[in-house]
Amino acid sequence: MIIAPSIETLNNLIRHQIHNLFLLNEVESEAISLSLGEALKKTEKCFGQSTNKYYKRNGNIIFSIYHSGQYCIFLYLISRQVFLDNPSNRELADKIYFLNKTLNGLDLYYEIEMPESFHLDHPVGSVMGRARYGNNFTFSQQCTVGNNKGIFPEIGNNVQMLSGSKILGRCTIGDNVVVAANSYIKDTDIPADSLVFGTSPNLIIKSRKK
Incomplete structure (x- = not known):
């Protein structure tokens, strides 16, 4: 999966947004890093089954962090992954859930199990x-x-x-x-x-x- 503009920008963006809205400590920042890889694997599986032309480019799955629908799905997946990896990180999962709600106006709680696609x-x-x-x-x-x-x-x-x-x-x-x-x-x-x-x-x- 191609992450545009880069995975580094994605890392910086999600941390910056959470910190600005709710504050983010070092333990929470590390938890995001630990859950990011699995969340991106699930993002790729989800996007790979989409027929939307904006989810593929030249035959490759693409995740543009500036495509609001794509970023919305990713925020749900990372919030859920943070919770699944360590339920004691519920407060961080809440922050990501609220970030998604703030940016996209969608109420999709991380405890709800959405399908693979x-x-x-x-x-x-x-x-x-x-x-x-x-x-x-x-x-x-x-x-x-x-x-x-x-x-x-x-x-x-x-x-x-x-x-x-x-x-x-x-x-x-x-x-x-x-x-x-x-x-x-x-x-x-x-x-x-x-x-x-x-x-x-x-x-x-x-x-x-x-």
Whole structure:
């Protein structure tokens, strides 16, 4: 994976941003160094499955630290990796999580397990809760995945949430489902290969199979 402009700039940038917002001590700085390699491996796996033209250049996976969507995904991955490597570093993981929220307006907590490959486009105002997410999950701005009475959705592979859509509660969303813009799914199962419109319980579900 090509890191543009450089991994040194990435190292300096994340430390500088955290220090300016929340302060960063030497122990935390070292923890970032220890977790960075694994976080970048996961970043490469994630970006490698993207069809977005900005994620590859001349056949090579590219991570531009000045591409806000790419940096947003990386910040989630490094915050989670810091926590997984050493749960006692929760405060540092919190700082990185809040940095991501500050820069990108996305609420994606490091304890939430996203799939190996997930994608986002303009994620401002989105909240991703403690659901089970299938691979190649995609969301856009003002999307919400949340609970109803403490129960979260189960989301299949290749599910796309378009702008302003919501999935809440006891829902099983099948593979290859597209949730249309501003749709609201609550406590409703959606079959695979569907396009969903409207608001529960009066959803319109159309087949996407050819």
